[in-house]
Amino acid sequence: GAGVSQTPSNKVTEKGKYVELRCDPISGHTALYWYRQSLGQGPEFLIYFQGTGAADDSGLPNDRFFAVRPEGSVSTLKIQRTERGDSAVYLCASSPGGGDTTRGAFFGQGTRLTVV
Amino acid sequence: LAKTTQPISMDSYEGQEVNITCSHNNIATNDYITWYQQFPSQGPRFIIQGYKTKVTNEVASLFIPADRKSSTLSLPRVSLSDTAVYYCLVGLSGGYNKLIFGAGTRLAVHP
Numbered sequence: 001g002a003g004v005s006q007t008p009s010n011k012v013t014e015k016g017k018y019v020e021l022r023c024d025p026i027s028g029h030t031a032l033y034w035y036r037q038s039l040g041q042g043p044e045f046l047i048y049f050q051g052t053g054a055a056d057d058s059g060l061p062n063d064r065f066f067a068v069r070p071e072g073s074v075s076t077l078k079i080q081r082t083e084r085g086d087s088a089v090y091l092c093a094s095s096p097g098g099g100d101t102t103r104g105a106f107f108g109q110g111t112r113l114t115v116v
Numbered sequence: 117l118a119k120t121t122q123p124i125s126m127d128s129y130e131g132q133e134v135n136i137t138c139s140h141n142n143i144a145t146n147d148y149i150t151w152y153q154q155f156p157s158q159g160p161r162f163i164i165q166g167y168k169t170k171v172t173n174e175v176a177s178l179f180i181p182a183d184r185k186s187s188t189l190s191l192p193r194v195s196l197s198d199t200a201v202y203y204c205l206v207g208l209s210g211g212y213n214k215l216i217f218g219a220g221t222r223l224a225v226h227p
Contacts, residue, residue: 004159042201042203042219043160043217044217045214045216103165104150104162105215107158107159107161108159109157109159110158110159
C-alpha cells in the first residue's frame with residue numbers, strides 16, 4: 001500500500017492478557033515511530049527505530065511494553081499483562097532514511113486498544 | 117527539546133483566515149518548526165515546516181520572526197473541513213527527530 005498500515009484497527013482485550021499491534025511502514029522508510037494517544041491529548045512518544053535497532057525507547061512506560069522490527073520494515077508493539085490504563089490509540093509513523101522529517105513523518109490510522 | 121505553547125482552542129467561520137501562534141522560547145539553533153494536522157480517528161498529517169522567515173505551500177503559510185521564539189501557522193479561507201487539531205513541533209529536520217507533540221490547538225470552523 002501507499003501509506004502506513006496498522007493492524008488491527010481495533011482490539012478489545014481483557015485485563016492481564018498479552019497483545020501485539022502491527023505496523024507496516026511505507027516501503028523504503030528506515031525510520032519508524034510508535035506513539036500512543038489518549039482522548040483529548042496529543043500523541044505521546046513511545047519508541048523510535050532506525051532500521052532494525054531501537055534508537056530511542058525512552059518513551060516506553062514500563063517493562064510490559066516492548067517493540068521489535070527484526071527486518072527493518074514491519075514492526076510489532078507488544079504489551080504484556082495489559083492494564084485498563086493501557087487503553088488508547090496506538091499510532092505508528094515512518095519517515096525516510098536518517099529520520100529526516102523534512103516532509104514530515106507519515107502516520108497510520110492507528111490501532112484503538114481497549115482493555116476491559 | 118524545546119517546549120511549545122499553543123492556544124488550547126480557536127473558533128472561526130468559513131472563508132476567514134485563521135492564524136495559530138506557537139511559542140517556543142527555548143528553540144535551538146538547529147531546530148526546525150513543523151506543524152501537523154489531525155482529524156478525528158486519523159493519525160497526524162504533516163502540513164508545513166520552516167526554519168526562518170516565511171514558508172508557503174498549497175495548504176498553509178508559516179511565518180517565523182527573526183528571533184524564532186514563536187511561529188504562526190496561517191490557513192487562508194478556511195472551510196468546515198479544516199476543523200481539526202493543529203500541533204506545533206520543534207526539533208531537528210535532518211537526523212533523528214523525536215517529534216514531541218503537545219496538546220495542540222483545537223480549531224472549530226463554523227458555517
